[in-house]
Amino acid sequence: MEVEIRRARHAAYLRLAAAHAGPLGPALLGHPELAPLYSQAYAACRGAKELPCAGVGGEPRACVVRRLEHLAYSALRGGKRRREQEKAMVEGLLLCLGHLAQEFPPEFAPILEAxxxxxxxxxxxxxGLSPDGPLPAS
Structure with missing residues (x-):
């Protein structure tokens, strides 16, 4: 069961990373019409107050994708300490997404929501609140 959960988490995070990685990515989540807006949306951000990128900004097409890829490969490994690190990273990404919702064009709301x-x-x-629940596919 644990191996299946790890694989499901890995696949879900790789899919999300691909969805944020380039202009064709939003099509993976059912929004191919967003391809022309990708460059504008992912150009840069000022950085979220609660995150290390505050004030210096970042490049969502790099930092968001890299964090999602990191979570994908981390999910394949075990260990309580690793899961704690992943928890902190997921919480940081949630803060980041909240910030990006304000920075991105409103058309990207479905991608950020997914x-x-x-x-x-x-x-x-x-x-530990969902012991048997692998991630949804989208």
Whole structure:
């Protein structure tokens, strides 16, 4: 059972990383019409107050994707300490998404919402509140 959960988490995070990685990514979540807006949306952000990027900004197409990829590969490994680190990273990504919701064009709300749902579901698992619930596919 644990191996299946790890694989499901890995696949969900890789899918999210791909959805944020380039102009064709939103199509993975059912929004191919957003491809022309990708460059504008992911160009830069000022950084969220609660995160280390505050004030210096970041590049969501790099930092969000890298964090999602990191979670994907971390999910394949075990260990209580690793899950605690993942929990902190997921909480940081949720803060980031809240900030990006204010920075991105409103058309990107469905992409950010789909990402938020997956992160919140995984956070429940990491907190031990959803012991058998692998992540949803989208």
């Amino acid at each position: 990402t938020r749902r997956v992160l919140e579901k995984d956070l429940q698992y990491l907190k």
